[in-house]
Amino acid sequence: MRLALTHNLKLTDSEEEAEFDTRETIDALTAGLERLGHRVERLEVSGPASRTAARLEAFAPDLVFNTAEGRRGRFREAFYPALFDELGFPYTG
Numbered sequence: 001m002r003l004a005l006t007h008n009l010k011l012t013d014s015e016e017e018a019e020f021d022t023r024e025t026i027d028a029l030t031a032g033l034e035r036l037g038h039r040v041e042r043l044e045v046s047g048p049a050s051r052t053a054a055r056l057e058a059f060a061p062d063l064v065f066n067t068a069e070g071r072r073g074r075f076r077e078a079f080y081p082a083l084f085d086e087l088g089f090p091y092t093g
Helices: 023-035 049-059 076-087
Strands: 002-007 039-044 063-066
Touching: 002 023, 002 049, 023 039, 039 049, 049 076, 063 076
Parallel strands: 002 039, 002 063
Antiparallel strands: none
16 A cells, blocks of 8 residues: 655754654664555655645545644644645545
């Protein structure tokens, strides 16, 4: 199965990035999914949503394995799931 692993990479110890994932976490998730026989494409979602959408459309995953969150606002955790819905990709998280 082709999986897109969407995530926010933790680059600093700032409060804004407190819930983002470290490289070690992303590496462990990727390794676990690949051990199960999946092809994994890592997609760090910083930057414009249009770039994330274009990368997803180009990769055309069977499933988006999502740990990503938006950066601001009360409903930031719903931002990427709403984007995946709009693009028609099934997703987790």
